[in-house]
Amino acid sequence: xxxxxxxxxxxxxxxxxxxxxxxxxxxxxxxxxxxxxxxxxxxxxxxxxxxxxxxxxxxxxxxxxxxxxxxxxxxxxxxxxxxxxxxxxxxxxxxxxxxxxxxxxxxxxxxxxxxxxxxxxxxxxxxxxxxxxxxxxxxxxxxxxxxxxxxxxxxxxxxxxxxxxxxxxxxxxxxxxxxxxxxxxxxxxxxxxxxxxxxxxxxxxxxxxxxxxxxxxxxxxxxxxxxxxxxxxxxxxxxxxxxxxxxxxxxxxxxxxxxxxxxxxxxxxxxxxxxxxxxxxxxxxxxxxxxxxxxxxxxxxxxxxxxxxxx
Ligand SMILES: [Zn+2]
Numbered sequence: 001x002x003x004x005x006x007x008x009x010x011x012x013x014x015x016x017x018x019x020x021x022x023x024x025x026x027x028x029x030x031x032x033x034x035x036x037x038x039x040x041x042x043x044x045x046x047x048x049x050x051x052x053x054x055x056x057x058x059x060x061x062x063x064x065x066x067x068x069x070x071x072x073x074x075x076x077x078x079x080x081x082x083x084x085x086x087x088x089x090x091x092x093x094x095x096x097x098x099x100x101x102x103x104x105x106x107x108x109x110x111x112x113x114x115x116x117x118x119x120x121x122x123x124x125x126x127x128x129x130x131x132x133x134x135x136x137x138x139x140x141x142x143x144x145x146x147x148x149x150x151x152x153x154x155x156x157x158x159x160x161x162x163x164x165x166x167x168x169x170x171x172x173x174x175x176x177x178x179x180x181x182x183x184x185x186x187x188x189x190x191x192x193x194x195x196x197x198x199x200x201x202x203x204x205x206x207x208x209x210x211x212x213x214x215x216x217x218x219x220x221x222x223x224x225x226x227x228x229x230x231x232x233x234x235x236x237x238x239x240x241x242x243x244x245x246x247x248x249x250x251x252x253x254x255x256x257x258x259x260x261x262x263x264x265x266x267x268x269x270x271x272x273x274x275x276x277x278x279x280x281x282x283x284x285x286x287x288x289x290x291x292x293x294x295x296x297x298x299x300x301x302x303x304x305x306x307x308x309x310x311x
Contacts, residue, residue, distance in 0.1 A: 001147060002148070003120070003127045003128070003147075003150075003232070004128055004130060004150070005028070005128070005129045005150050005152060005228075006129075006131075006137075006138050007130070007151075008138050008151050008152065008195075009196070010161060010191055010195040010196065011161075011165075012164035012165055013133075013161055014218070015133050015154045016131060016263060017271075018214070018224075018228075019032070019129055019131040019256070020249070020262060020263070020265070021221060021225055021244075024243050025229055025236065025240055026240055027126040028127050028229075029119055029120070029123035029125035029128050029255075030254050030255075031116075031119055031129060031131075031255070032255075032256030032257040032258050032263055033130070033132045033133065033256075034112060034116075035087075035132035035134055036259070037258060038074070038076050038080070039076065040054075040257075040258045041054035041060070041258060042054070042071050042074055043076050049257075049264060054257070057255060059255040060257065063118045063119050066117075066122060074111070082104055085108075086102070087108060087136045087137050088136055089136050092135060092139055092201070095139040096202070096205055105140055105143050109140050109145075110144070112130070112137075113147050126233070127233070131259060135198030135199055136198070138151055138199070139202060139205075142202065151203075151207055152209075152210050152211075152212060152228060153199040153203075153210065153211040154217075155211060155214065158188075158289050158296075159278075159286050159290065159306070160277045161192055162281065165181075165182055165185070166183075166281075167182070168182070169261065185288060186288055188289075189289040190292060192293055192296075193292065193296055196296055199211070210227075210228070210231045211300075212224065212227075212228070213300060213302075218272075218273045219273065221244055225244075226241075244271075247271060247272065248271055250268060250269075251266055278306060290304055
Protein backbone atom coordinates (compact mmCIF):
# COMPACT_ATOMS: atom_id res chain seq x y z
CA UNK A 1 0.00 0.00 0.00
CA UNK A 2 1.52 3.35 -1.07
CA UNK A 3 1.95 5.87 1.69
CA UNK A 4 0.97 9.29 0.37
CA UNK A 5 1.57 12.67 1.94
CA UNK A 6 -0.75 15.13 0.21
CA UNK A 7 0.12 18.81 0.55
CA UNK A 8 -3.06 20.87 0.47
CA UNK A 9 -4.03 24.50 0.66
CA UNK A 10 -4.83 27.41 -1.61
CA UNK A 11 -2.09 28.16 -4.15
CA UNK A 12 0.64 30.63 -3.09
CA UNK A 13 0.50 29.34 0.47
CA UNK A 14 4.01 27.89 0.44
CA UNK A 15 3.30 24.26 -0.47
CA UNK A 16 6.11 24.12 -3.04
CA UNK A 17 8.72 25.18 -0.51
CA UNK A 18 7.42 22.71 2.06
CA UNK A 19 7.49 19.99 -0.60
CA UNK A 20 11.05 20.82 -1.71
CA UNK A 21 12.30 20.57 1.88
CA UNK A 22 10.38 17.36 2.60
CA UNK A 23 11.73 15.89 -0.65
CA UNK A 24 15.27 16.17 0.74
CA UNK A 25 14.47 13.79 3.58
CA UNK A 26 15.43 10.14 3.23
CA UNK A 27 12.44 7.90 2.63
CA UNK A 28 10.45 10.67 0.93
CA UNK A 29 9.97 11.21 -2.79
CA UNK A 30 8.42 14.51 -3.97
CA UNK A 31 6.31 14.19 -7.13
CA UNK A 32 5.10 17.78 -7.55
CA UNK A 33 1.49 18.58 -8.44
CA UNK A 34 0.30 15.25 -9.79
CA UNK A 35 -3.07 16.83 -10.66
CA UNK A 36 -1.35 18.58 -13.60
CA UNK A 37 0.71 15.59 -14.73
CA UNK A 38 -1.92 14.34 -17.19
CA UNK A 39 -2.16 17.49 -19.29
CA UNK A 40 1.14 19.29 -18.78
CA UNK A 41 3.41 16.24 -18.84
CA UNK A 42 1.76 13.22 -20.45
CA UNK A 43 0.15 15.36 -23.17
CA UNK A 44 2.21 18.59 -23.44
CA UNK A 45 5.59 17.10 -22.49
CA UNK A 46 6.61 20.05 -20.29
CA UNK A 47 9.77 19.98 -18.19
CA UNK A 48 10.30 17.84 -15.13
CA UNK A 49 11.96 19.42 -12.07
CA UNK A 50 15.21 17.72 -13.16
CA UNK A 51 15.20 19.92 -16.30
CA UNK A 52 14.48 17.17 -18.82
CA UNK A 53 11.33 16.99 -20.87
CA UNK A 54 8.86 14.66 -19.19
CA UNK A 55 9.23 12.08 -21.97
CA UNK A 56 13.04 12.11 -21.54
CA UNK A 57 13.10 11.88 -17.74
CA UNK A 58 14.25 8.41 -16.69
CA UNK A 59 12.37 8.56 -13.40
CA UNK A 60 8.99 9.29 -14.98
CA UNK A 61 9.63 6.85 -17.82
CA UNK A 62 10.01 4.07 -15.29
CA UNK A 63 6.97 5.24 -13.32
CA UNK A 64 4.84 5.23 -16.48
CA UNK A 65 6.08 1.79 -17.45
CA UNK A 66 5.31 0.37 -14.02
CA UNK A 67 1.94 2.11 -13.58
CA UNK A 68 0.41 1.85 -17.06
CA UNK A 69 2.89 -0.15 -19.12
CA UNK A 70 3.87 3.22 -20.64
CA UNK A 71 2.27 6.68 -20.62
CA UNK A 72 0.89 6.05 -24.12
CA UNK A 73 -1.67 3.78 -22.50
CA UNK A 74 -3.15 6.59 -20.41
CA UNK A 75 -6.37 7.98 -21.87
CA UNK A 76 -5.85 11.64 -20.93
CA UNK A 77 -9.27 12.63 -22.29
CA UNK A 78 -10.84 10.09 -19.96
CA UNK A 79 -8.90 11.56 -17.01
CA UNK A 80 -10.15 15.05 -17.97
CA UNK A 81 -13.74 13.87 -18.22
CA UNK A 82 -13.56 12.14 -14.85
CA UNK A 83 -11.95 15.19 -13.31
CA UNK A 84 -14.73 17.42 -14.62
CA UNK A 85 -17.32 14.99 -13.26
CA UNK A 86 -15.92 14.51 -9.75
CA UNK A 87 -13.00 16.80 -8.87
CA UNK A 88 -14.38 20.32 -8.80
CA UNK A 89 -14.66 22.53 -5.74
CA UNK A 90 -18.46 22.50 -6.17
CA UNK A 91 -18.41 18.72 -5.71
CA UNK A 92 -16.85 18.85 -2.25
CA UNK A 93 -20.13 18.85 -0.26
CA UNK A 94 -21.24 15.73 -2.14
CA UNK A 95 -17.83 14.05 -1.76
CA UNK A 96 -17.73 14.88 1.93
CA UNK A 97 -21.23 13.64 2.71
CA UNK A 98 -21.00 10.42 0.66
CA UNK A 99 -20.88 7.13 2.49
CA UNK A 100 -19.75 5.24 -0.59
CA UNK A 101 -17.87 6.41 -3.64
CA UNK A 102 -19.30 6.41 -7.15
CA UNK A 103 -17.65 4.34 -9.89
CA UNK A 104 -16.34 7.58 -11.42
CA UNK A 105 -14.72 8.69 -8.17
CA UNK A 106 -13.05 5.31 -7.80
CA UNK A 107 -11.86 5.26 -11.39
CA UNK A 108 -10.45 8.79 -11.18
CA UNK A 109 -8.72 8.01 -7.87
CA UNK A 110 -7.23 4.84 -9.37
CA UNK A 111 -5.17 6.87 -11.86
CA UNK A 112 -3.49 8.55 -8.89
CA UNK A 113 -3.07 5.34 -6.85
CA UNK A 114 -1.22 3.77 -9.77
CA UNK A 115 1.17 6.72 -10.07
CA UNK A 116 1.82 6.74 -6.31
CA UNK A 117 2.50 3.00 -6.12
CA UNK A 118 4.79 3.07 -9.15
CA UNK A 119 6.68 6.13 -7.87
CA UNK A 120 7.18 4.46 -4.49
CA UNK A 121 8.49 1.35 -6.22
CA UNK A 122 10.82 3.19 -8.63
CA UNK A 123 12.19 5.58 -5.99
CA UNK A 124 12.31 3.06 -3.17
CA UNK A 125 10.81 5.75 -0.94
CA UNK A 126 8.58 4.92 1.99
CA UNK A 127 6.39 7.96 1.36
CA UNK A 128 5.52 9.78 -1.87
CA UNK A 129 4.50 13.44 -1.71
CA UNK A 130 1.81 14.92 -3.95
CA UNK A 131 1.66 18.72 -3.66
CA UNK A 132 -1.46 19.06 -5.85
CA UNK A 133 -3.02 21.36 -3.19
CA UNK A 134 -6.60 21.06 -4.50
CA UNK A 135 -9.02 20.29 -1.70
CA UNK A 136 -11.44 18.52 -4.08
CA UNK A 137 -8.69 16.08 -5.09
CA UNK A 138 -7.92 15.35 -1.44
CA UNK A 139 -11.62 14.54 -0.94
CA UNK A 140 -11.50 12.19 -3.96
CA UNK A 141 -8.36 10.46 -2.69
CA UNK A 142 -10.20 9.63 0.52
CA UNK A 143 -11.83 6.93 -1.60
CA UNK A 144 -8.70 5.62 -3.31
CA UNK A 145 -7.99 1.93 -2.81
CA UNK A 146 -4.57 0.87 -1.68
CA UNK A 147 -3.23 4.17 -0.39
CA UNK A 148 -2.47 5.35 3.11
CA UNK A 149 -3.42 9.02 2.78
CA UNK A 150 -2.16 11.70 5.15
CA UNK A 151 -2.75 15.36 4.43
CA UNK A 152 -0.62 18.35 5.37
CA UNK A 153 -2.84 21.43 5.26
CA UNK A 154 -0.63 24.46 4.65
CA UNK A 155 -2.18 27.77 5.71
CA UNK A 156 -0.67 31.17 5.03
CA UNK A 157 -2.02 34.58 6.03
CA UNK A 158 -4.81 35.36 3.53
CA UNK A 159 -3.39 38.84 2.92
CA UNK A 160 0.02 37.46 1.96
CA UNK A 161 -1.71 34.94 -0.31
CA UNK A 162 -3.86 37.68 -1.88
CA UNK A 163 -0.83 39.86 -2.56
CA UNK A 164 1.00 36.96 -4.17
CA UNK A 165 -1.95 36.27 -6.50
CA UNK A 166 -1.76 39.84 -7.80
CA UNK A 167 1.86 39.44 -8.93
CA UNK A 168 3.05 38.41 -12.38
CA UNK A 169 4.91 35.09 -12.42
CA UNK A 170 6.02 33.46 -15.65
CA UNK A 171 6.07 29.71 -16.14
CA UNK A 172 9.60 28.70 -17.19
CA UNK A 173 8.52 25.19 -18.15
CA UNK A 174 6.54 26.65 -21.01
CA UNK A 175 9.70 28.44 -22.20
CA UNK A 176 8.60 31.86 -20.99
CA UNK A 177 5.53 32.26 -23.17
CA UNK A 178 3.00 31.65 -20.44
CA UNK A 179 2.20 33.27 -17.09
CA UNK A 180 0.71 31.84 -13.93
CA UNK A 181 -2.92 32.73 -13.21
CA UNK A 182 -3.67 35.96 -11.33
CA UNK A 183 -6.63 36.71 -9.06
CA UNK A 184 -7.99 39.93 -7.57
CA UNK A 185 -7.71 40.13 -3.75
CA UNK A 186 -11.50 39.76 -3.39
CA UNK A 187 -11.51 36.59 -5.44
CA UNK A 188 -8.51 35.03 -3.71
CA UNK A 189 -10.05 35.84 -0.31
CA UNK A 190 -13.16 33.84 -1.19
CA UNK A 191 -11.04 30.98 -2.50
CA UNK A 192 -8.91 31.08 0.66
CA UNK A 193 -12.01 30.60 2.81
CA UNK A 194 -13.43 27.81 0.65
CA UNK A 195 -10.27 25.76 0.27
CA UNK A 196 -9.18 26.03 3.87
CA UNK A 197 -12.66 25.12 5.11
CA UNK A 198 -12.61 22.08 2.82
CA UNK A 199 -9.53 20.71 4.58
CA UNK A 200 -11.21 21.16 7.95
CA UNK A 201 -14.12 19.15 6.57
CA UNK A 202 -11.75 16.42 5.35
CA UNK A 203 -10.31 16.09 8.85
CA UNK A 204 -13.82 15.68 10.24
CA UNK A 205 -14.31 12.79 7.79
CA UNK A 206 -11.55 10.89 9.53
CA UNK A 207 -8.61 11.57 7.19
CA UNK A 208 -5.42 12.36 9.14
CA UNK A 209 -4.87 16.09 8.49
CA UNK A 210 -2.01 18.07 10.03
CA UNK A 211 -2.40 21.83 9.73
CA UNK A 212 0.72 23.99 9.61
CA UNK A 213 1.06 27.74 9.36
CA UNK A 214 3.57 28.58 6.65
CA UNK A 215 4.99 31.54 8.57
CA UNK A 216 5.64 29.35 11.62
CA UNK A 217 7.19 26.62 9.48
CA UNK A 218 9.60 29.10 7.88
CA UNK A 219 10.56 30.54 11.27
CA UNK A 220 11.91 27.13 12.30
CA UNK A 221 12.05 24.73 9.31
CA UNK A 222 14.08 22.17 11.25
CA UNK A 223 11.40 21.76 13.91
CA UNK A 224 8.71 21.87 11.22
CA UNK A 225 10.30 19.08 9.19
CA UNK A 226 10.83 16.89 12.24
CA UNK A 227 7.13 17.23 13.08
CA UNK A 228 6.01 16.50 9.52
CA UNK A 229 8.32 13.48 9.18
CA UNK A 230 6.85 12.16 12.39
CA UNK A 231 3.34 12.73 11.04
CA UNK A 232 4.33 10.82 7.86
CA UNK A 233 5.76 7.97 9.92
CA UNK A 234 9.35 8.53 8.73
CA UNK A 235 12.12 8.43 11.31
CA UNK A 236 15.00 10.86 10.91
CA UNK A 237 18.59 11.07 12.07
CA UNK A 238 20.02 14.48 13.00
CA UNK A 239 22.36 14.44 9.95
CA UNK A 240 19.33 14.07 7.66
CA UNK A 241 18.68 17.76 8.23
CA UNK A 242 22.22 18.89 7.37
CA UNK A 243 20.94 20.40 4.11
CA UNK A 244 19.24 23.07 6.23
CA UNK A 245 21.42 26.14 6.92
CA UNK A 246 20.49 29.16 9.03
CA UNK A 247 19.22 31.20 6.05
CA UNK A 248 18.88 28.72 3.22
CA UNK A 249 18.57 25.09 2.18
CA UNK A 250 20.87 23.20 -0.21
CA UNK A 251 18.64 21.37 -2.64
CA UNK A 252 19.39 18.49 -4.98
CA UNK A 253 17.54 18.17 -8.30
CA UNK A 254 14.11 16.59 -7.96
CA UNK A 255 11.55 15.10 -10.33
CA UNK A 256 8.60 17.35 -9.58
CA UNK A 257 6.16 16.84 -12.46
CA UNK A 258 4.43 20.23 -12.26
CA UNK A 259 3.93 23.25 -10.04
CA UNK A 260 5.51 26.49 -8.95
CA UNK A 261 8.79 27.47 -10.73
CA UNK A 262 10.62 26.88 -7.42
CA UNK A 263 10.54 23.20 -8.36
CA UNK A 264 13.48 23.88 -10.70
CA UNK A 265 15.71 25.35 -7.96
CA UNK A 266 18.89 23.37 -7.38
CA UNK A 267 21.44 24.38 -4.75
CA UNK A 268 20.73 27.37 -2.55
CA UNK A 269 17.09 28.10 -1.72
CA UNK A 270 16.69 31.13 0.57
CA UNK A 271 14.49 30.48 3.62
CA UNK A 272 13.23 33.96 4.26
CA UNK A 273 9.77 34.94 5.30
CA UNK A 274 8.22 37.02 2.52
CA UNK A 275 6.08 39.67 4.20
CA UNK A 276 6.17 42.16 1.31
CA UNK A 277 2.39 42.30 1.44
CA UNK A 278 2.51 44.22 4.74
CA UNK A 279 4.01 47.15 2.82
CA UNK A 280 2.83 46.52 -0.71
CA UNK A 281 -0.82 45.42 -0.46
CA UNK A 282 -2.96 48.59 -0.54
CA UNK A 283 -4.75 49.17 2.76
CA UNK A 284 -8.21 49.02 1.16
CA UNK A 285 -7.43 45.56 -0.21
CA UNK A 286 -5.90 44.50 3.09
CA UNK A 287 -9.09 45.51 4.88
CA UNK A 288 -11.24 43.73 2.31
CA UNK A 289 -9.33 40.45 2.64
CA UNK A 290 -9.19 40.84 6.44
CA UNK A 291 -12.98 41.25 6.54
CA UNK A 292 -13.79 38.36 4.18
CA UNK A 293 -11.33 35.98 5.87
CA UNK A 294 -11.62 37.37 9.41
CA UNK A 295 -13.29 34.41 11.17
CA UNK A 296 -10.86 31.85 9.80
CA UNK A 297 -7.80 34.10 10.18
CA UNK A 298 -8.74 34.38 13.85
CA UNK A 299 -9.32 30.64 14.15
CA UNK A 300 -5.85 29.98 12.74
CA UNK A 301 -4.30 32.48 15.15
CA UNK A 302 -3.52 35.34 12.76
CA UNK A 303 -3.85 38.95 13.95
CA UNK A 304 -6.61 40.85 12.15
CA UNK A 305 -5.04 44.28 12.40
CA UNK A 306 -1.58 44.35 10.92
CA UNK A 307 -0.04 47.80 10.90
CA UNK A 308 1.42 48.78 7.56
CA UNK A 309 5.09 49.62 7.76
CA UNK A 310 4.77 52.00 4.85
CA UNK A 311 5.46 55.62 5.73
ZN1 LIG B 1 12.89 14.20 -13.97
